[in-house]
Amino acid sequence: MPDDHEINYNSYKELPPSPIATGSSLVFKTGGWRTMRPIIDLEKCKKCGICWKYCPDVSIIIVEDLPKVDLDYCKGCGICANECPFDAIVMVEEESI
Amino acid sequence: MASLKQLTEREERLTGGHRLCAGCGASIIVRQILLATDYPVVVSCATGCLEVSTTIYPYTAWKNPFIHNAFENSAATISGAEAMFRAHKRFGTIPQDKKVKFIAFGGDGGTYDIGIQSLSGALERGHDFMYVCYNNEAYMNTGIQRSSATPMGASTTTSPAGKVIPGKKQYPKDLTEVIAGHHLPYIAQVSPGYYMDLIKKVEKAMEIEGPKFMNTFSPCPRGWRHAADASIDVAKLAVDCCFWPIYEIENDVYNLTGQSNLIATGKKEKVPVTEYLKTQGRFKHLFAPGNEEILKNIQEEIDRRWDKLVKLSSL
Numbered sequence: 057m058p059d060d061h062e063i064n065y066n067s068y069k070e071l072p073p074s075p076i077a078t079g080s081s082l083v084f085k086t087g088g089w090r091t092m093r094p095i096i097d098l099e100k101c102k103k104c105g106i107c108w109k110y111c112p113d114v115s116i117i118i119v120e121d122l123p124k125v126d127l128d129y130c131k132g133c134g135i136c137a138n139e140c141p142f143d144a145i146v147m148v149e150e151e152s153i
Numbered sequence: 154m155a156s157l158k159q160l161t162e163r164e165e166r167l168t169g170g171h172r173l174c175a176g177c178g179a180s181i182i183v184r185q186i187l188l189a190t191d192y193p194v195v196v197s198c199a200t201g202c203l204e205v206s207t208t209i210y211p212y213t214a215w216k217n218p219f220i221h222n223a224f225e226n227s228a229a230t231i232s233g234a235e236a237m238f239r240a241h242k243r244f245g246t247i248p249q250d251k252k253v254k255f256i257a258f259g260g261d262g263g264t265y266d267i268g269i270q271s272l273s274g275a276l277e278r279g280h281d282f283m284y285v286c287y288n289n290e291a292y293m294n295t296g297i298q299r300s301s302a303t304p305m306g307a308s309t310t311t312s313p314a315g316k317v318i319p320g321k322k323q324y325p326k327d328l329t330e331v332i333a334g335h336h337l338p339y340i341a342q343v344s345p346g347y348y349m350d351l352i353k354k355v356e357k358a359m360e361i362e363g364p365k366f367m368n369t370f371s372p373c374p375r376g377w378r379h380a381a382d383a384s385i386d387v388a389k390l391a392v393d394c395c396f397w398p399i400y401e402i403e404n405d406v407y408n409l410t411g412q413s414n415l416i417a418t419g420k421k422e423k424v425p426v427t428e429y430l431k432t433q434g435r436f437k438h439l440f441a442p443g444n445e446e447i448l449k450n451i452q453e454e455i456d457r458r459w460d461k462l463v464k465l466s467s468l
Binding site for chain 1: 157158160161165167168169170171172173174175176177178179180181184185207208209210211212213214219345348374380381382383384385386
């Protein structure tokens with residue numbers, strides 16, 4: 057598995073012999089795209105995991121059965137808030153935080 | 154079937170940091186499919202949104218081996234990898250009992266149009282792999298051009314709705330039926346909205362040897378012009394209105410599953426297609442006065458295809 061580090065090729069001589077990926081895209085913090093942030097109310101959460109299974113960005117992490125948002129990669133699409141059957145997630149504007 | 158808790162404990166094979174749009178259906182599908190299996194997998198991918206956004210050189214969002222070759226030969230590439238794997242077993246360089254699953258991903262452009270010959274060839278040769286088409290109904294990666302999967306009436310950049318034409322004039326190709334003509338051990342049509350159904354089908358497919366095909370409905374907020382948070386709602390509605398029935402074909406035996414089965418047996422009500430069309434901006438013009446005929450035609454075509462499918466299925 058490629059490492060989570062930035063890669064800078066300064067010359068073609070440094071390139072690997074074939075076009076292979078040597079780094080992980082975890083370097084890119086796509087959380088910077090976000091305009092709305094999901095806030096989870098853990099008191100309303102029933103641990104159903106629906107937010108986790110529909111997240112396109114692997115940004116809901118289940119820690120001890122409870123969901124947590126990985127703000128490094130969450131793009132703020134709002135699918136989790138929209139699909140939560142218990143309204144435990146609300147989308148809040150980034151600027152207001 | 155693995156419980157949700159078991160699934161959450163599995164390692165994610167697609168990492169964050171990929172550059173797919175917010176609310177993209179493709180990454181939801183990839184996650185769901187790869188989480189459904191415990192086997193090591195090798196993935197090949199046709200050119201398209203998924204490939205471009207997950208493997209921006211020299212970085213990759215995949216934790217499993219990943220090959221990209223060209224637009225038209227995702228299936229040919231994975232069949233080569235699979236043949237190599239079998240050869241290594243024969244030569245004794247890989248243990249006989251080693252199990253690796255081969256999965257090819259392709260968008261509708263790379264499957265319905267450009268990649269259909271390599272797909273058909275790989276299926277006919279009988280390689281042990283699964284082909285997954287994530288169908289977002291147009292060439293989204295290059296800027297929303299129509300494909301043969303684009304539904305009738307959809308406005309795309311090469312079938313723009315205006316005074317001359319009311320969006321795409323043709324009905325979409327039914328690829329699952331085309332693949333059914335290959336008489337494979339397992340073919341399925343799924344929607345990421347109905348997650349349990351998808352997981353069940355992938356788990357089943359992974360235990361079957363031989364070529365498998367899965368056609369997946371993949372909402373695209375950018376190209377379909379709906380809100381990013383509505384992706385899953387749209388994926389569910391498409392099944393509810395029978396535009397995208399979910400079913401499986403196991404050795405030529407048709408079986409409607411999940412929500413589609415409930416609709417066919419009368420336990421759930423079939424939603425009019427207008428409810429589905431209303432959710433997306435690409436169909437907005439169809440609701441303008443004068444286009445009632447098109448809406449009627451779309452509904453009739455969906456009913457016709459649905460009735461045919463119900464007749465084929467053993468309920």
